[in-house]
Amino acid sequence: MVKVSYILGANIVGIVGFLPSNTYFLFRCVRLSRFENDRTISFIPPDGSFDLMTYRLSTQVKPLIWVEAQVERHSRSRMEIMVKARSQFKERSTATNVEIELPVPSDATNPNVRTSMGSAAYAPENDALRWKIKSFPGGKEYMLRAEFTFPSVTAEEAIPERKAPVRVKFEIPYFTVSGIQVRYLKIIEKSGYQSLPWVRYITMAGEYELRLM
Structure with missing residues (x-):
């Protein structure tokens, strides 16, 4: 999952590498035509934190x-x-x-x-x-x-x-299961506000359960 948090009004451009999935969802602020053309995610973000892009993998991944x-x-x-x-x-x-x-x-x-x-x-x-x-x-x-x-306990009392x-x-x-990477991140901000773009990778366990046999 890709998450971003930037100030309102900045125009942000980033390019992601190979996306190993056809099942992905982009936040409504993304310019879809540009993404479909060259995988560039260009958008003017809303205020606060939000999920810019989510995707699912169709390949089998062994438990980490x-x-x-x-x-x-x-x-x-x-x-x-x-x-x-x-x-x-x-x-x-x-x-x-x-x-x-x-x-x-x-x-x-x-x-x-x-x-x-x-x-x-x-x-x-x-x-x-x-x-x-x-x-x-x-x-x-x-x-x-x-x-x-x-x-x-006796056999009859056993639960x-x-x-x-x-x-x-x-x-x-600093790890991604899919191998997807952000190749670069550029913030176009004309008001002179100083921005510090950075990218962090992290894999987190979601619903991760194993059954005892």
Whole structure:
């Protein structure tokens, strides 16, 4: 998603590179004829922040952070969770503020958690274990191991386990999945106002869920 914020009245011209999608949406201030001709996005922006352009990719993209979770019940009163998180992007990029939320049974108690990177905390109000990693470089793999205990119950009293997904949140600065780039950005402002054009790339996880099998 391309976002911009400029002063009202400036005429802004930018050229984007190869756009790997036919499904895109441009804000109403964009001069469509020029964009269709040479991929130049020329517009007079409204006041404030807005989405200049959005697009969808039709190609399959592998998960940037892949999570594998294995659950073992050692008895009716003890469970162990083993999790691997692997970054599937190049080493020159780094994911930040990574948060992996793992579902656990509602009656789990006495968590004992160990991680090879980051920190993990039990969130009983959400029936989840949250694993946070501040910096996750590309091509790396980290592990988490957690043990929980449960009240002693009989087979008749046991509550069926819910199949909640594993949720993953992250950001990757200076990285785009599509490879789209802004080749240049020019601001034409005749009143003499000094402007500082700049472009920042960032990939953010949206609805990013993995199912436990």
